[in-house]
Amino acid sequence: MIKIFVANWKMQKSYSQTIKWCIKNNKELAELSHRKNIIICPSFESIAKVQTLLNKNINIGAQDCSAFEKGAYTGQVSAISLREIGINYCLIGHSETKINITNTDNLNNSISEKYFLLIKNNIKPIICIGETQEEREKNITYDILKHQIDMIINKIKKEEIKINELIIAYEPIWAIGTGKVPKPEELNNTLIGIKKYINSILSDIELTILYGGSINLDNIEEFKNMGILNGFLLGNSSLDFQLFKKIVLLSISA
Numbered sequence: 001m002i003k004i005f006v007a008n009w010k011m012q013k014s015y016s017q018t019i020k021w022c023i024k025n026n027k028e029l030a031e032l033s034h035r036k037n038i039i040i041c042p043s044f045e046s047i048a049k050v051q052t053l054l055n056k057n058i059n060i061g062a063q064d065c066s067a068f069e070k071g072a073y074t075g076q077v078s079a080i081s082l083r084e085i086g087i088n089y090c091l092i093g094h095s096e097t098k099i100n101i102t103n104t105d106n107l108n109n110s111i112s113e114k115y116f117l118l119i120k121n122n123i124k125p126i127i128c129i130g131e132t133q134e135e136r137e138k139n140i141t142y143d144i145l146k147h148q149i150d151m152i153i154n155k156i157k158k159e160e161i162k163i164n165e166l167i168i169a170y171e172p173i174w175a176i177g178t179g180k181v182p183k184p185e186e187l188n189n190t191l192i193g194i195k196k197y198i199n200s201i202l203s204d205i206e207l208t209i210l211y212g213g214s215i216n217l218d219n220i221e222e223f224k225n226m227g228i229l230n231g232f233l234l235g236n237s238s239l240d241f242q243l244f245k246k247i248v249l250l251s252i253s254a
């Protein structure tokens, strides 16, 4: 059942554009968020201001956080600071944060550090996973996803932190911002694979699965009734409020 819509604004809006958007759309957005969980992820410089401008039932998410608790990490933002300004969710592992990083295993390890720091600060992590076009063509999508999950989940298992909800956003990298989407059957099979694999490691977990990558008004109908799917992570389609609203309403209509 579709219950979550995450709007990831990336670096698409300037500070003033962000503020204007919030002031203009706050009322309608608040009404929408009475029906579904809406999570707005603005860029860092505006996140605290957005938190004060939007209605309290609208969740605010960060687009990333530091893998370190505090210290000499120029340009990074800590989970502690995010908590202090009232952030509820944080994306981690988004493919756009991994561009030009070659040692992906170290990177995945740092994603698990981010995960623990977020949980410690009562912020829900949204873990992004996904394969490249090349990996898809080589037919190794499932292996890649399993590896990405292993690097995070295996570490989670070893820790004593009790978690009861895991949010995974499956975002095929080839689908992000390209207008291409997987066929519904392909997506369904991939999501079933992800779910089975996670359940085989963490059996008593509540798993929330999101899809992200070129969701728009033309293709939302194909995906909205997919039983395994709990929500969408939207980039371009979340920038214009009226478009975003139409997608949310279409997704929850019969």
Ligand SMILES: O=C[C@H](O)COP(=O)(O)O
Residues within 6 Å of the ligand: 008, 171, 175, 176, 177, 178, 212, 213, 214, 215, 233, 234, 235, 236, 237
């Ligand atoms: O975080 C959002 C995703 O990267 C999807 O972006 P997109 O909807 O622009 O393809």
